[in-house]
Amino acid sequence: MGPSLPWRFLATHDGAPVADAESIFALSSGHGRCGVAVVRATGPASSTALRSMAGLTRCLPPPRAALLRSITDPQSKEVLDRGLVLWFPAPHSFTGEDSVEFHIHGGPAVISAVLQALGRVPGMRPAEAGEFTRRAFQAGKLGLTDVEGLGDLIHAETEAQRRQALRQMSGELGRLYQDWTDRLKLCLAHVEAFIDFSEDELIEDGVLDQVDRLVSNLQAEMERHLKDERRGERLRSGVQVVIAGATNAGKSSLLNTLCQRPAAIVSPIAGTTRDVVETALDIGGFPVVLSDTAGLRESPDLVEREGVRRARERVEQADLTLVVVDCAHVPTDVQEAAAFLQGHLRSVLPAQAKPETGFPADRFLLVLNKTDLLPREQKQKLDGDLSRSSGLPPICLISCQTSDGLRDFLAVLHRSVKNLCGDPLAGAPTLTQARHRAQLQQCAVALAQYQRYRDIDLALAAEGVRLALTSLGRITGRVGAEEILDIIFKDFCIGK
Incomplete structure (x- = not known):
């Protein structure tokens, strides 16, 4: 959205247009080759730019009406392109000033030629980052919260x-x-x-x-x-989801499966992941920042110990922790399995975050991986028995190798992320x-x-x-x- 607004503007803002002798211009559409590009100019000299570059010697076009014209250089009169021009007289424009838009072909050479031509119009200069929005704020067209919403809309990815x-x-x-x-x-x-x-x-x-x-x-x-519960802030910046657990449980495999690319190295050697591997995902329309972490264990290796420290630090900061367990290590008896998993959860969590009773369903998910290595009857019994156990967060049985159970896991993950962010259209604004x-x-x-x-x-x-x-x-x-x-x-x- 450009640089933050100077506080001098906030102190003097009274909702009236701010006089500015300078006129500015910039490419308002995205960079790169495209079918149509929009170049915008605003300020007192924008009418001069429109007259001189669109060949309008007698009068300006009707407000907000598209007019097909040849776009020419104001000095050499060379035709640069043929496109639409729109006139927005003050105060009925985005900035509250006289403004003009040139809708031209989106080739880099065309855009460059039109921008250079605008720079040759007296009183015109290139806009600074965020300057159009700043003028809209100064003119009372947008409040600061509206400006921030505009910036978030431009950067929205989900x-x-x-x-x-x-x-x-x-x-x-x-x-x-x-x-x-x-x-x-x-x-x-x-x-x-x-x-x-x-x-x-x-x-x-x-x-x-x-x-x-x-x-x-x-x-x-x-x-x-x-x-x-910081729902709006979490939705804006992304839900922090951390994959944690012991070594060789399949944490990196889960990361690669979720982002559908080899983002992390997968190896049968314990302790392969030593740093935090981070990737951004869209889970059912909600933004997620997914982090794979080092396996949690005691190690004499200084580098691995630092990785474990960073892993525990990420778990402390996480909105949602996916605790990955190798299901081959889970006892077959249901009571022993529940006790084992509760102990495993407590070993993953930092000391100050260990709950006395139960684990919040919206903060933790237990992911039992490598189900493809279990006999079918044992897998079904494990799934049925553990789903009835109390004191445990939601449990998902998956195989990163065969993708078995992945659909159900994604549904549970989406539900957890949605609960953390809330519905952006429901209730009062957050x-x-x-x-x-x-x-x-x-x-x-x-x-x-x-x-x-x-x-x-x-x-x-x-x-x-x-x-x-x-x-x-x-x-x-x-x-x-x-x-x-x-x-x-x-x-x-x-x-x-």
């Missing part, structure tokens, strides 16, 4: 990521935060009016009681919003950025300050509301003192 990003870009998350912002402004306006004018009996009774209710409701809503979470946590702390000082020092209580409002403003990019004053004079007949 269906679920696309849905979440499109929902955020459409403004749902921004509207939620704006609603909270508006209510906090009302709270702050009422508290400050009470402080300044209550002695003159110009403020009606019950004003602070109303603020108390609003603050309490906001706290409850924010706490629910924060208790999302947090997608770590910075949102940090600011909302500060907001909650600030509202607690209001509650703490409400009956002790109203000025300090008001400061808590003001800090909460500032934290929300850092998420949306919109907050200003004038808005508080507007509410004060709108809601209270002060000085009348």
Whole structure:
């Protein structure tokens, strides 16, 4: 999405177009050969570019209407291509400025020639990374959450990521935060009016009681919003799935089977994998970052010990751990098998993560590999007996050699990943950025300050509301003192 927005823009943003004498242009479609490429220009000189390069000497075309024209060099008048031009007059454009789009053939030579020609138009320069979006934000066309949603949509690689990003870009998350912002402004306006004018009996009774209710409701809503188990952030960046277990259990074979390529070296020699091998996958539309790790065992080898340390570190950070076990090592007796697997699970987990009772089904999967080496009757008995055992996470019996059981395993894996991410279209919009979470946590702390000082020092209580409002403003990019004053004079007949 380009570089992060400078904070000077956030501090001065008031929803009005920002004057900028420079006009910019860039290739807006993807790079490389393609049927059609889109070159976009915005700013005061975009109308000049359109007139001089599309041969429109008399008047500009109708807004947002495609016009087939010869695209020429503004100096030599050489025809560069023949394509469509579209005119977007301010303020009805992406950036809020006069803008033009050239839809040309997508060959590298055509694109290069048109970009060079635009550079020869007076007042035009190449755009910096993210500059079109930055101007849209400055003009009030997009809030910061909308900008982030746009960036996520551009980088979305799975269906679920696309849905979440499109929902955020459409403004749902921004509207939620704006609603909270508006209510906090009302709270702050009422508290400050009470402080300044209550002695003159110009403020009606019950004003602070109303603020108390609003603050309490906001706290409850924010706490629910924060208790999302990081579903939105996980969906945005990918579910961290780690393959762990003893040496020679078939962990690397499972990685290769899932990504359908030889991503990791497979060898009968124990301890072949010594570092973390990572690959990105799309599991039923959900993004997964799959990591194969070193086999967990005690070793005198310094390099292997480092690999084991890294493996345990990845297990600590994992959203979901696939614990792979060689099914030939599992006892045939059901009680002994359950006890063996529970002990194996505890040996894989870091000491601080070992649960006292059971293993969460959404955090662990037991994968019993190499079923092709078992007699059919033993495999069926193992599958039936263990599925009825309590205190164990979901169990999948597979063979990476024959792909037997792989379909059922993928269904269980998809269900676990979906539970970790949630449905991006269901319920209230979720947090997608770590910075949102940090600011909302500060907001909650600030509202607690209001509650703490409400009956002790109203000025300090008001400061808590003001800090909460500032934290929300850092998420949306919109907050200003004038808005508080507007509410004060709108809601209270002060000085009348």
